[in-house]
Amino acid sequence: MHFTRLRLLGFKSFVDPTELTIAPGLTGVIGPNGCGKSNLLEALRWVMGETRASVMRGDGMEDVIFAGSGKRPARNHAEVTLTLDNRDRTAPAGFNEADTLEVVRRITRDAGSAYRANGKEARARDVQMLFADASTGAQSPSLVRQGQISELINAKPRARRRVLEEAAGISGLYQRRHEAELKLRATETNLARVGDVLEALE
Ligand code: ATP
Numbered sequence: 368m369h370f371t372r373l374r375l376l377g378f379k380s381f382v383d384p385t386e387l388t389i390a391p392g393l394t395g396v397i398g399p400n401g402c403g404k405s406n407l408l409e410a411l412r413w414v415m416g417e418t419r420a421s422v423m424r425g426d427g428m429e430d431v432i433f434a435g436s437g438k439r440p441a442r443n444h445a446e447v448t449l450t451l452d453n454r455d456r457t458a459p460a461g462f463n464e465a466d467t468l469e470v471v472r473r474i475t476r477d478a479g480s481a482y483r484a485n486g487k488e489a490r491a492r493d494v495q496m497l498f499a500d501a502s503t504g505a506q507s508p509s510l511v512r513q514g515q516i517s518e519l520i521n522a523k524p525r526a527r528r529r530v531l532e533e534a535a536g537i538s539g540l541y542q543r544r545h546e547a548e549l550k551l552r553a554t555e556t557n558l559a560r561v562g563d564v565l566e567a568l569e
Contacts, residue, residue, distance in 0.1 A: 368501060370411075372450040377442035379406040382433040389399070407434075408510055414447040414472045416482075416495035429476055448517040462497055470494060492518045492542075499539035 370389045375381040380403045383531050387407060396404045409423050413431060420428045434439035452470040453456070458468050462484055471483040472494070482489040484497075519530065 368451050368453050370449060371452050371467075372448075373407070373411060373414075374445075374448040374450075375407075377445040378410050378447050379403070379431055379433065379445075381406065381410070382436075382442060405512060408512055409541075410447045411449065412472060412510060415451045415498040416491055420483050428474060432474060432476065444473060446471060446473040449515070455486045457501075459497055459500060461493065470497075476520075483550060496539050496542070499533075500536060508531065515534055 372389060373387040375385045376383075385568075396407055398404050398454070402461070403558075404426075407514060409417075413423060417423065418428075420426060421476055423431050425431060432445040433439075433442040448469060448471045451470070452466070453463065453468045455461055455468045462468055463512055465485060467485075472480055473483075474480045480491065483493045484494065519527065524528075528537070532541075
């Protein structure tokens with residue numbers, strides 16, 4: 368499974384529909400200052416389920432929507448579409464029914480984000496897990512933003528470990544463990560309640 372195309376509409380400076388073909392071997396994007404290189408990388412992180420507005424260099428998630436310019440009014444929504452080649456059928460169950468996988472995230476002012484995968488509504492969590500398991504998640508070290516190399520060199524061991532875990536494709540397991548622990552705690556509470564009721568009946 369690999370990325371083949373990124374499409375943006377109303378996302379940050381990309382107010383008009385813009386398409387980027389991700390050909391094999393693409394490792395970097397170059398261009399003059401302010402032309403939107405970082406915005407492209409952020410669009411990729413965002414469509415994979417990034418939830419932190421600060422990573423998008425904004426105060427709130429709606430800051431990713433085109434805010435208007437001297438000549439163009441602001442937009443009401445932004446949309447990013449990521450197309451993946453799934454001919455090797457490595458996408459997880461639920462995303463694996465076709466040779467191509469298309470994931471869309473759309474944000475509308477005052478209405479938040481919605482995801483679609485191959486035309487069907489998808490949950491944010493499932494999209495995040497899909498990419499976390501594929502080691503390409505929103506926090507993946509394969510996407511290198513400006514200043515990240517020096518940050519990594521100066522990082523504390525704990526932060527460096529997170530990078531290695533993401534690279535090894537095991538970061539999705541932490542979320543699953545956390546969810547399992549919550550369920551376990553809820554079950555223990557229920558069991559305690561059943562115990563109380565039984566005691567009261569005896
Ligand atoms: P540099 O090389 O200087 O880091 P860059 O090519 O990475 O630049 P970006 O940081 O991706 O450029 O793009 C910055 C441009 O995006 C700025 O002109 C900024 O005004 C514009 N921009 C960011 N958010 C929005 C938004 N919500 N609406 C409209 N334009 C935006």
